[in-house]
Amino acid sequence: MGKLISKGWRKRDARVIMLGLDFAGKSTLLYRLKSSQAVETCPTVGFNVESLKTPCGVSFTLWDVGGQDSLRASWPNYLEDISTLIFVLDSTDTARLAEAMAALEEALGHPGMAGIPVLLLANKQDVPGALAPAEISEQNSRRGTVLAASLGLISGCAVPTSTRALHLSVQMFSKDAF
Numbered sequence: 798m799g800k801l802i803s804k805g806w807r808k809r810d811a812r813v814i815m816l817g818l819d820f821a822g823k824s825t826l827l828y829r830l831k832s833s834q835a836v837e838t839c840p841t842v843g844f845n846v847e848s849l850k851t852p853c854g855v856s857f858t859l860w861d862v863g864g865q866d867s868l869r870a871s872w873p874n875y876l877e878d879i880s881t882l883i884f885v886l887d888s889t890d891t892a893r894l895a896e897a898m899a900a901l902e903e904a905l906g907h908p909g910m911a912g913i914p915v916l917l918l919a920n921k922q923d924v925p926g927a928l929a930p931a932e933i934s935e936q937n938s939r940r941g942t943v944l945a946a947s948l949g950l951i952s953g954c955a956v957p958t959s960t961r962a963l964h965l966s967v968q969m970f971s972k973d974a975f
């Protein structure tokens with residue numbers, strides 16, 4: 798069993814937190830995973846949370862935290878005792894890529910993030926002109942930050958449509974076998 802599972806996903810109440818700038822697609826992902834249907838969203842003020850279970854029986858809570866500028870000061874409150882951080886990027890929002898990476902870097906600096914797996918989700922790949930994961934990765938490495946060394950882009954698809962896909966993505970990041 799993988800390190801990630803034994804560390805976080807196997808225990809009861811595994812907590813997975815989604816962060817990312819406003820409009821990145823976090824709530825869309827949450828409700829897509831919960832209901833398997835396209836759901837119309839509006840900007841999140843505070844957070845949404847759902848209990849989910851993968852087909853192989855792994856239970857976790859998925860927290861979707863509002864990403865508007867005025868709400869980002871509250872992000873550290875959500876980063877205590879988490880199993881995984883999913884940082885959702887809007888791959889079409891090239892103008893705010895640097896802002897998104899800076900917000901991610903700040904989150905990674907939280908003491909609770911030591912040793913926690915991070916999935917960087919390059920969302921909205923279905924939109925023509927969206928930055929490909931490799932391009933995002935390249936731009937990121939040019940910044941010469943710790944992100945280049947410690948993060949990999951795992952999912953270059955539009956929102957994962959199942960909890961299993963999400964779980965697999967996170968496990969791929971951990972480089973451990975299922």
Ligand SMILES: Nc1nc2c(ncn2[C@@H]2O[C@H](COP(=O)(O)OP(=O)(O)OP(=O)(O)O)[C@@H](O)[C@H]2O)c(=O)[nH]1
Nearest residue numbers: 819820821822823824825838840841864921955956
């Ligand atoms: N084309 C496309 N649109 C998406 C995708 N994911 C989300 N969207 C759209 O992006 C917009 C913002 O989505 P939300 O899920 O509300 O974004 P959010 O990250 O929760 O935003 P905040 O709550 O403000 O932090 C909505 O119009 C979604 O329909 C995707 O994979 N592809």
Ligand SMILES: [Mg+2]
Nearest residue numbers: 823824840841
């Ligand atoms: Mg939202």
